[in-house]
Amino acid sequence: MCEKPQKERARVLVMPKYTLQYVCGHSDEEDHPKARIDKIREKAAESLCPSCWTDQQNQIANEVSWLLPPLEGTEKQVTWAQRLRAKAMIKILNAKAAYGHDETMSLVLNDFHQDAIKQSLAMWWINNRNTRLMDLVSDYHSTRQSYYQFVIENRFQREVDALVKEAQESNRDPFDISAEQGLLGAIMVKNDAYYVASFLEPEHFIEDLHQRIFEVVRALITLGKVAMPITLNTFLGDQDLGGITVSRYLARLAAEAVGITQVRQPALTIYALAKYRSQMEAQES
Numbered sequence: 001m002c003e004k005p006q007k008e009r010a011r012v013l014v015m016p017k018y019t020l021q022y023v024c025g026h027s028d029e030e031d032h033p034k035a036r037i038d039k040i041r042e043k044a045a046e047s048l049c050p051s052c053w054t055d056q057q058n059q060i061a062n063e064v065s066w067l068l069p070p071l072e073g074t075e076k077q078v079t080w081a082q083r084l085r086a087k088a089m090i091k092i093l094n095a096k097a098a099y100g101h102d103e104t105m106s107l108v109l110n111d112f113h114q115d116a117i118k119q120s121l122a123m124w125w126i127n128n129r130n131t132r133l134m135d136l137v138s139d140y141h142s143t144r145q146s147y148y149q150f151v152i153e154n155r156f157q158r159e160v161d162a163l164v165k166e167a168q169e170s171n172r173d174p175f176d177i178s179a180e181q182g183l184l185g186a187i188m189v190k191n192d193a194y195y196v197a198s199f200l201e202p203e204h205f206i207e208d209l210h211q212r213i214f215e216v217v218r219a220l221i222t223l224g225k226v227a228m229p230i231t232l233n234t235f236l237g238d239q240d241l242g243g244i245t246v247s248r249y250l251a252r253l254a255a256e257a258v259g260i261t262q263v264r265q266p267a268l269t270i271y272a273l274a275k276y277r278s279q280m281e282a283q284e285s
């Protein structure tokens with residue numbers, strides 16, 4: 001029982017000093033556990049020494065910062081915060097690229113980016129240095145949730161109305177099977193695509209099988225499970241659809257899927273045509 005702490009203390013006491021050779025040509029004497037010294041030496045040989053690394057980080061920060069407003073604080077705070085801000089800006093740009101397909105997230109990230117640029121207190125950057133960027137973004141979103149909801153619904157409504165009007169004027173079919181297929185395939189290939197189309201309900205699809213597929217896909221994804229043709233098969237049953245089985249059909253949908261960035265248009269089309277159909281029904285009755 002009492003052996004373990006003693007052992008640990010002994011190891012700390014005998015931790016030897018090693019000379020590390022860095023890629024910049026500098027060397028440094030440091031304490032390291034013997035067991036890991038080979039790995040540490042290997043890493044040092046490919047890295048800048050601590051002081052060259054700091055210089056390099058400051059230089060990157062200066063390059064990013066010349067476009068940004070000057071920071072307020074003591075000289076030490078400003079130097080540190082400039083580095084933190086530069087790193088955060090790069091993360092924001094990466095997040096904007098990664099969430100480009102998600103309309104709400106793109107709006108939020110854009111606004112967050114603009115506000116971050118205006119954030120000129122060095123201490124703000126220092127205080128938030130250990131907070132994950134996406135946590136800051138999600139806080140930012142939740143304090144303005146009703147605003148974003150309003151913006152998205154308004155955008156969406158105008159486009160849907162335009163699509164309904166177009167359907168009325170063009171005398172087109174009041175359904176679009178290939179939009180339904182493309183969307184369902186995209187969701188099966190990349191489950192993230194579901195969130196772009198999460199405003200849809202199963203009854204918005206014209207095909208019975210598509211309604212069932214969407215229902216199962218939605219249930220699986222909102223439960224945090226993966227929705228792939230194989231998993232869907234067990235829920236849908238592999239009956240013959242007349243020349244093609246359900247499993248073959250699902251595989252075909254996945255193979256012919258549109259990319260995640262192209263999901264929004266078929267989703268809006270499906271929604272608009274469902275609206276158009278219910279308008280036509282109302283007129284007939």
Ligand SMILES: [Zn+2]
Binds near residue numbers: 026
């Ligand atoms: Zn160096």
